[in-house]
Amino acid sequence: MDEQGHGGGRLTSGGFEARSFDRSVRALVVGATGGIGSALVEQLLESSSVSTVFAGGRHLDRVRGRWPEQERDGRVRPVELDVASEASVERAATQVGAETDRLDLIINATGLLHAQHVHPEKRLSQLDPETLLQSFRINSVGPLLVAKHFVGLLPRREHSVFASLSARVGSIGDNRLGGWYSYRSSKAALNMLTRSLAVELARSRPGCLCVVLHPGTVDTGLSEPFQSGVAAQKLFSPERAAAQLLAVMDGLGEGDSGKFFAWDGEEIAW
Numbered sequence: 001m002d003e004q005g006h007g008g009g010r011l012t013s014g015g016f017e018a019r020s021f022d023r024s025v026r027a028l029v030v031g032a033t034g035g036i037g038s039a040l041v042e043q044l045l046e047s048s049s050v051s052t053v054f055a056g057g058r059h060l061d062r063v064r065g066r067w068p069e070q071e072r073d074g075r076v077r078p079v080e081l082d083v084a085s086e087a088s089v090e091r092a093a094t095q096v097g098a099e100t101d102r103l104d105l106i107i108n109a110t111g112l113l114h115a116q117h118v119h120p121e122k123r124l125s126q127l128d129p130e131t132l133l134q135s136f137r138i139n140s141v142g143p144l145l146v147a148k149h150f151v152g153l154l155p156r157r158e159h160s161v162f163a164s165l166s167a168r169v170g171s172i173g174d175n176r177l178g179g180w181y182s183y184r185s186s187k188a189a190l191n192m193l194t195r196s197l198a199v200e201l202a203r204s205r206p207g208c209l210c211v212v213l214h215p216g217t218v219d220t221g222l223s224e225p226f227q228s229g230v231a232a233q234k235l236f237s238p239e240r241a242a243a244q245l246l247a248v249m250d251g252l253g254e255g256d257s258g259k260f261f262a263w264d265g266e267e268i269a270w
């Protein structure tokens with residue numbers, strides 16, 4: 001990060017330049033069917049610095065055929081990966097490991113805020129233990145399982161990035177409104193798990209920068225029911241959010257591992 005906290009001033013340059021990497025980038029995006037995840041895959045594919053994108057999704061049929069041209073020439077490799085199942089994550093890692101001996105960039109873009117029987121709580125009386133546990137399973141445990149099974153593919157010494165999408169509402173210090181017990185606490189747990197992971201990776205893979213990122217409020221299915229109070233200029237398109245996040249990832253440098261950054265490169269307090 002530069003002194004303003006911005007990712008090397010690349011926010012307006014357009015396209016992922018992968019300047020921090022000294023080789024063509026092989027990336028894994030988990031949650032490639034999501035609003036932000038699919039935009040990340042697209043932007044990575046637009047970059048001439050990226051050779052391969054492994055696109056992970058829990059339903060393979062929703063990933064296959066999404067990027068037909070790049071899939072035909074092998075630049076996109078669909079991978080079935082359900083972060084709620086360790087067996088699935090392990091199988092996915094075995095598949096990817098059979099297709100490449102190295103990953104340079106791993107992005108967890110999965111997440112759960114609401115679903116058919118999952119609604120963010122406004123008050124304690126709405127707390128459902130199953131929702132709380134499901135949120136932890138997807139938002140906290142899932143990204144760590146990806147780390148457990150995929151970090152072996154990151155280079156030991158050279159620069160690499162392991163990033164998970166968190167949310168500012170997972171900051172404990174920033175919590176003044178309350179509510180959203182399950183989502184907030186599962187993102188806070190993700191932040192802590194990532195911090196521990198960064199400490200361990202600093203010893204075993206010192207070139208790996210391991211961070212959590214807040215994408216801003218992004219116009220996706222996840223935020224759709226909660227967009228009414230958001231000013232238009234503060235609601236990012238998935239394309240813009242992906243470009244901003246990639247710029248932050250590309251701007252990471254020494255001392256940035258184990259930290260929590262917003263879409264503009266600003267460091268967020270835990």
Ligand SMILES: NC(=O)c1ccc[n+]([C@@H]2O[C@H](COP(=O)([O-])OP(=O)(O)OC[C@H]3O[C@@H](n4cnc5c(N)ncnc54)[C@H](OP(=O)(O)O)[C@@H]3O)[C@@H](O)[C@H]2O)c1
Pocket residue numbers: 030031032033034035036037057058059062081082083084109110111112138165166167168214215216217218219220221222223
């Ligand atoms: N949108 C925002 O305003 C906003 C704000 C702050 C933080 N974030 C964070 O950004 C990340 C991406 O959010 P988004 O807005 O892109 O949401 P989204 O469009 O709902 O995408 C969520 C993704 O997570 C995947 N997913 C859910 N459960 C999974 C599982 N068990 N295994 C594998 N994949 C699973 C979904 O797969 P399916 O397609 O199969 O359902 C989908 O690809 C999340 O971590 C979210 O918390 C978003």
